[in-house]
Amino acid sequence: xxxxxxxxxxxxxxxxxxxxxxxxxxxxxxxxxxxxxxxxxxxxxxxxxxxxxxxxxxxxxxxxxxxxxxxxxxxxxxxxxxxxxxxxxxxxxxxxxxxxxxxxxxxxxxxxxxxxxxxxxxxxxxxxxxxxxxxxxxxxxxxxxxxxxxxxxxxxxxxxxxxxxxxxxxxxxxxxxxxxxxxxxxxxxxxxxxxxxxxxxxxxxxxxxxxxxxxxxxxxxxxxxxxxxxxxxxxxxxxxxxxxxxxxxxxxxxxxxxxxxxxxxxxxxxxxxxxxxxxxxxxxxxxxxxxxxxxxxxxxxxxxxxxxxxxxxxxxxxxxxxxxxxxxxxxxxxxxxxxxxxxxxxxxxxxxxxxxxxxxxxxxxxxxxxxxxxxxxxxxxxxxxxxxxxxxxxxxxxxxxxxxxxxxxxxxxxxxxxxxxxxxxxxxxxxxxxxxxxxxxxxxxxxxxxxxxxxxxxxxxxxxxxxxxxxxxxxxxxxxxxxxxxxxxxxxxxxxxxxxxxxxxxxxxxxxxxxxxxxxxxxxxxxxxxxxxxxxxxxxxxxxxxxxxxxxxxxxxxxxxxxxxxxxxxxxxxxxxxxxxxxxxxxxxxxxxxxxxxxxxxxxxxxxxxxxxxxxxxxxxxxxxxxxxxxxxxxxxxxxxxxxxxxxxxxxxxxxxxxxxxxxxxxxxxxxxxxxxxxxxxxxxxxxxxxxxxxxxxxxxxxxxxxxx
Numbered sequence: 136x137x138x139x140x141x142x143x144x145x146x147x148x149x150x151x152x153x154x155x156x157x158x159x160x161x162x163x164x165x166x167x168x169x170x171x172x173x174x175x176x177x178x179x180x181x182x183x184x185x186x187x188x189x190x191x192x193x194x195x196x197x198x199x200x201x202x203x204x205x206x207x208x209x210x211x212x213x214x215x216x217x218x219x220x221x222x223x224x225x226x227x228x229x230x231x232x233x234x235x236x237x238x239x240x241x242x243x244x245x246x247x248x249x250x251x252x253x254x255x256x257x258x259x260x261x262x263x264x265x266x267x268x269x270x271x272x273x274x275x276x277x278x279x280x281x282x283x284x285x286x287x288x289x290x291x292x293x294x295x296x297x298x299x300x301x302x303x304x305x306x307x308x309x310x311x312x313x314x315x316x317x318x319x320x321x322x323x324x325x326x327x328x329x330x331x332x333x334x335x336x337x338x339x340x341x342x343x344x345x346x347x348x349x350x351x352x353x354x355x356x357x358x359x360x361x362x363x364x365x366x367x368x369x370x371x372x373x374x375x376x377x378x379x380x381x382x383x384x385x386x387x388x389x390x391x392x393x394x395x396x397x398x399x400x401x402x403x404x405x406x407x408x409x410x411x412x413x414x415x416x417x418x419x420x421x422x423x424x425x426x427x428x429x430x431x432x433x434x435x436x437x438x439x440x441x442x443x444x445x446x447x448x449x450x451x452x453x454x455x456x457x458x459x460x461x462x463x464x465x466x467x468x469x470x471x472x473x474x475x476x477x478x479x480x481x482x483x484x485x486x487x488x489x490x491x492x493x494x495x496x497x498x499x500x501x502x503x504x505x506x507x508x509x510x511x512x513x514x515x516x517x518x519x520x521x522x523x524x525x526x527x528x529x530x531x532x533x534x535x536x537x538x539x540x541x542x543x544x545x546x547x548x549x550x551x552x553x554x555x556x557x558x559x560x561x562x563x564x565x566x567x568x569x570x571x572x573x574x575x576x577x578x579x580x581x582x583x584x585x586x587x588x589x590x591x592x593x594x595x596x597x598x599x600x601x602x603x604x605x606x607x608x609x610x611x612x613x614x615x616x617x618x619x620x621x622x623x624x625x626x627x628x629x630x631x632x633x634x635x636x637x638x639x640x641x642x643x644x645x646x647x648x649x650x651x652x653x654x655x656x657x658x659x660x661x662x663x664x665x666x667x668x669x670x671x672x673x674x675x676x677x678x679x680x681x682x683x684x685x686x687x688x689x690x691x692x693x694x695x696x697x698x699x700x701x702x703x704x705x706x707x708x709x710x711x712x713x714x715x716x717x718x719x720x721x722x723x724x725x726x727x728x729x730x731x732x733x734x735x736x737x738x739x740x741x742x743x744x745x746x747x748x749x750x751x752x753x754x755x756x757x758x759x760x761x762x763x764x765x766x767x768x769x770x771x772x773x774x775x776x777x778x779x780x781x782x783x784x785x786x787x788x789x790x791x792x793x794x795x796x797x798x799x800x801x802x803x804x805x806x807x808x809x810x811x812x813x814x815x816x817x818x819x820x821x822x823x824x825x826x827x828x829x830x831x832x833x834x835x836x837x838x839x840x841x842x843x844x
Contacts, residue, residue: 136176138493138515139541146519147489147553151445152499155422159415162205168412174496176513178432184498185427186252191417192425192500194250201243205411206233208404215394221383222390224278230393231270233403238262239813240410246795256409259402266396273389280382288381295374302367306331309345309361318343320356330368332358416499423447425500428507434549434583435465436492440504443487444494447502458619459504460487464551464583468604470574472557472597473587475608475627479617481587482519482555484608488585489517489553512583514550516542532559532566539573548581557588567592578603594626724748783808788827791819797827 144150157166175181194200206229214220222230241262244254273284282292306324313319313333320334327348335343337350340357346365349358360368393400419425423444440459450457458480462471473481491501495509518538542552558570567590574593577584578600588594597603607627609618632645732741783789787800789810798812808821 136174136496136513136515138174138517139545140517140538143489143493143515143517146517147486147493148445149490149493152419152490152494155445155448156415156419156499159418160205160411162207162411164207164209165205165408165411165415168408169415172497172499174493174515175498176496176511178430178511181496181498181511182430183252183255185430185495185500187255188413188416188420188498189425189427189500190250190253191413192420194253195414195417196421199247201236201239203236203240203407203410204232205407206236206403208233208400208407212397212401212404215390215397215400218394219387220390221387222393224274224280224386227270227274227386227389227393228278230400230403231267231274233400233407234263234266237403237406238264238267240406242797246797253413256406256413260399260406263399266393266399269392270389273385280385284385285381288378288385291374291378291381295371295378298367298371298374302331302364302371305363305367306361309333309363313343325358327358330360331364332360335359420500422451423502425502426505427500428495428503428509430495430509430511433510434512434551435508435510436463436488436551436583437465437506437508438462438488438491438503439506441487441491441507442502443483444490444502446483460484460621462488462585462621462623464585466581467602469581469602470578470584470586470597471604471606471623472574472593472626473585473606473608473621474589474594474629476610476617476630476633479608479610479627480619480621481608483619484621485519485553485555485585485587489515489519492551512549512551514545514547516546516550516552518542519553519555543573543576546577546580546582550580550582552577552582552584554584554586557586557593558590559588566590571596574603575600589629598626782826783821783824789824790827792823792825800824 140146144153153169153172156172157169160166160169191200208229211222211226211230214222214226237257237260241257241260244250244257245262273280275281280288282289310319310323310333313335314323318335318339320336322334324331325334326332330348332348333343333345335357337355337357340347340359343359344362345359346362347357347359350356351358423442424447425444438460440461442457442459446457462484464471473484475481491503492509492512492515494501496511501509516538518535539554542554546552557574558566570588570590571592574586574596586593594605597605604623605626606621606623607625609620609622610627610630610633611618632649635645635648636642728741728744732738783800783803785800785803788797789800789808790797791810796812798810798817800808801811801816802809803821806821807818808824809816809818810824
């Protein structure tokens with residue numbers, strides 16, 4: 136795709152976006168790589184870049200992604216590409232660290248399969264411990280070759296240890312002897328060219344047996360290697376050289392082994408470079424609350440509450456709010472002409488669209504709300520700011536016309552053009568007419584565009600032409616200050632005299648200017664101002680109605696609550712009334728029984744009637760229980776069986792509760808367990824552990840790794 140002119144990064148402030156992203160990493164190699172961020176028009180690639188950056192940004196916010204370090208493998212790879220070249224210990228450790236990091240990242244994506252866009256960067260690498268195990272045989276955690284790396288090295292270091300012990304014993308003996316004779320300085324000894332030497336006052340230097348290696352700057356102190364250490368130290372030097380040669384042999388063999396895995400190590404480097412660059416982009420995405428909006432393979436834009444990214448970052452720090460932009464460019468609304476007062480936000484609106492579009496086509500998430508959609512343009516043409524050219528001796532206006540000539544020649548339906556202060560720089564009438572003619576020509580190409588202007592004829596042309604819409608930046612007439620809010624549908628006044636009045640310019644000068652201006656122009660500007668005031672009134676009315684709607688919903692909610700409470704109370708009253716009715720019925724029944732008993736004194740009749748009443752109540756209770764039993768059973772809970780913490784022991788592989796992070800138990804004390812997760816040790820409650828076997832994919836995962844090894 137083409138972005139014209141080449142200085143768009145400065146004119147649209149895109150270079151500031153790049154600088155923000157570069158500040159999120161400290162590695163020069165990645166900073167150089169990020170400098171080359173450039174928009175593309177490949178729909179599928181843009182979509183993948185957006186989603187992978189958004190996925191990583193979400194992981195960084197959640198805190199669930201491995202905190203990997205960037206390892207620069209440039210030097211190790213240069214040496215491995217040369218047959219016979221030998222890597223130093225630190226370079227070998229760099230290869231080891233890169234293998235560990237990539238293995239950890241691969242393990243993360245295996246345990247979290249929902250990040251396929253981010254995981255696509257790992258298709259050239261695979262899980263293996265071979266490199267790490269081989270290096271660990273040779274190099275220790277401090278980056279030194281292990282004594283056990285070869286039998287010869289073990290033999291040499293044993294001799295070195297013995298010789299150094301003897302050398303130290305002899306040196307301490309010389310110090311003690313000379314100290315008793317008061318022939319040493321207060322600091323007694325020092326080191327000169329890796330040799331321990333005695334600090335002897337210059338007047339005793341001929342008395343002390345040994346070799347004078349140096350003097351102090353004032354010549355008052357001689358540094359002497361004791362006689363008894365001279366031969367011994369020479370032997371130590373020879374052993375040190377033997378040790379160095381043996382280490383070189385060992386590293387040469389190890390380098391040869393690593394050279395056999397050169398392609399995998401190159402892939403490690405590619406992955407780490409890609410992930411570090413992505414992490415810088417993702418960190419910036421977090422700063423601007425960016426998201427990957429749905430993109431469509433058509434040259435159209437629908438922005439809902441889009442924010443200028445740089446203003447958003449700077450205003451956040453200052454605790455201020457940014458007014459969002461709502462804008463549509465489509466087949467029915469190809470060009471929008473923005474008018475309004477100076478410093479009212481016209482240029483910011485134009486730059487917001489330009490930055491959002493370029494960022495998306497660079498694969499960078501943007502600060503917009505859900506519902507926004509961004510299309511893909513093959514050309515983005517920009518005319519923003521002062522374009523005066525000293526080299527070509529062009530004035531600002533001539534330079535703008537040169538760009539507009541290019542726009543007219545190259546614009547098509549896949550082009551987005553952005554023109555700030557359209558028509559300015561020349562005679563208002565002549566320049567305005569030429570600008571109107573250029574805009575008419577651009578509109579015929581079906582390109583999409585955003586234009587800012589103060590020219591009345593451009594506003595009229597937009598009002599009268601299909602596919603071109605007016606828009607204005609709202610202005611608070613009472614406070615005489617801009618509101619930085621874009622409204623589509625009507626042109627805006629420049630509020631020239633109002634702004635002048637607000638600056639304190641004398642009133643007689645303003646009135647004199649009004650008399651000099653064409654009455655039609657003043658009337659038109661006044662009409663726009665009146666419309667703006669009416670629009671403000673309508674907005675306030677709409678705000679009032681919306682609030683009333685909210686209040687009505689609140690009243691309705693409260694009424695429903697009262698209704699529910701009343702129905703519940705009525706239900707309880709009915710239950711109490713039924714209970715009272717039953718009590719009265721039982722009372723009447725018992726009263727009748729007593730009356731009949733008093734009449735005939737027959738206990739059998741009394742007992743029979745009581746028994747029948749009891750049986751009738753029993754039957755009724757059984758029927759109620761039966762009807763309750765036939766009610767539908769509730770679905771069984773899907774709870775997983777609880778784990779018994781007593782089943783864990785040292786050495787068990789476990790995972791943390793509600794996580795797929797795996798580790799191994801190194802110790803257990805009471806209700807706590809120490810778990811090693813990678814290189815990290817953590818102490819957790821045993822109740823928060825789960826067996827690794829509960830992860831269904833574990834066996835297949837292990838089998839897969841073993842096959843790769």
